[in-house]
Amino acid sequence: MSNTAEIYKFPDRKGESPKVAKLEDGYVRTATAIVEALERAPLTSREARVIRTIERLTYGWQKPDARISAETIAERTGLSETNASAALNSLIRKCVVIRIGGSRSPVKINKQVDQWDFSAQKSRVTPNCKSKTKWSESIQDGYVEPIQNGEAYKDKKDINTSPNGEEPISSEISEQAEPEKQSPKYPDCPHDKILDLWADIMTDKRQHARGMWSGSKRAKALASRWKQGFKIKHDATGQYLYTDAETGVEWWGRFFKFLRKSTFLMADNNWFDLEWVCKRENFEKIMELKYHGDAR
Known part of the structure; x- marks a missing residue:
């Protein structure tokens, strides 16, 4: 093949210096029902990082929705733009996030948590424990771990x-x-x-x-x-x-x-x-x- 170096480069990732968290520096008001639903939701690590970014850029600014690009998500989460975009689209398919219009339209967290749908997501079950048929049921006596993005395929x-x-x-x-x-x-x-x-x-x-x-x-x-x-x-x-x-x-x-x-x-x-x-x-x-x- 000819020179294809341009499509070989991986994006650089920059870390942020740690800082002490203080309420006076700002805080995010999120409904308890959403927080508890996120506690039980079998999200991948990337999806969890993306949903927190959406939470910060919407509820953190007291807005119901916001126009958030994959580039912005990548900068805030440390993910590549490709993985950030894929995780966002996955959240939309699972109805955890709602996109209002086309691919560059505003997004928001779906406040109707009973509409969140993880039925199509593969999961790994802890040995000797029975898997729950509904994601929102108690995690006791049957904890289901979410499969991570990038996990080796069998x-x-x-x-x-x-x-x-x-x-x-x-x-x-x-x-x-x-x-x-x-x-x-x-x-x-x-x-x-x-x-x-x-x-x-x-x-x-x-x-x-x-x-x-x-x-x-x-x-x-x-x-x-x-x-x-x-x-x-x-x-x-x-x-x-x-x-x-x-x-x-x-x-x-x-x-x-x-x-x-x-x-x-x-x-x-x-x-x-x-x-x-x-x-x-x-x-x-x-x-x-x-x-x-x-x-x-």
């Missing part, structure tokens, strides 16, 4: 089978090959997280209906490009684009920002969307900087 028994499928890549070894010669197993493509990144970064471009995505040809193409990223090495460093699910999601966030540097791709057109980007030929041309001659 190997799948069959790498050629996933909810969204994958199109074949010519360099892959067939299923009839010797077991010791089979291709490495990679984490399943995180379609929702990548679609969230596209919605957050490409706000002015075509968006895809989530309900029509699963099982489609474009979903299969994205899954293949996701797998391909584990096999592409940077010419200068010899490193792979990413090596696990977490670094993979971060790379796709930087990749979308890299696309915005192309005058040609960002022109007023109706053909440029995630489906176009995920087609093998287009993806490889992008990686070879054929659409970024003006940005070199």
Whole structure:
């Protein structure tokens, strides 16, 4: 590949010096019902940091909602913009946070805590304890720990089978090959997280209906490009684009920002969307900087 150093860099993180907390310096008034609901909510560590940021920038200023960018959340939490955006979108899907409008619209904490929905979230149960069927029930005799973002994915028994499928890549070894010669197993493509990144970064471009995505040809193409990223090495460093699910999601966030540097791709057109980007030929041309001659 040509020089792709621009989409390799990780954002710098700056720490803040400690200080003594004093009420006279300010405090946040949050309803007890929300505080108690957050005590029981199986949030990931990143989601917990993001919800506290929203709490601070809304209730801390005595406002019901606020326009908060991923960049602002990243600065306040120490997360990368990619992870901050993904955690915010996850909170919105779980109805803990409400977004009033499009991706850059104000957000607020959903005060109707009985609407918070963690039913789709995977959880790890403490050994010898029974899992509760409802997240808001007492944590006694059945504490459920939330699964953390970035946790290692378990190997799948069959790498050629996933909810969204994958199109074949010519360099892959067939299923009839010797077991010791089979291709490495990679984490399943995180379609929702990548679609969230596209919605957050490409706000002015075509968006895809989530309900029509699963099982489609474009979903299969994205899954293949996701797998391909584990096999592409940077010419200068010899490193792979990413090596696990977490670094993979971060790379796709930087990749979308890299696309915005192309005058040609960002022109007023109706053909440029995630489906176009995920087609093998287009993806490889992008990686070879054929659409970024003006940005070199």
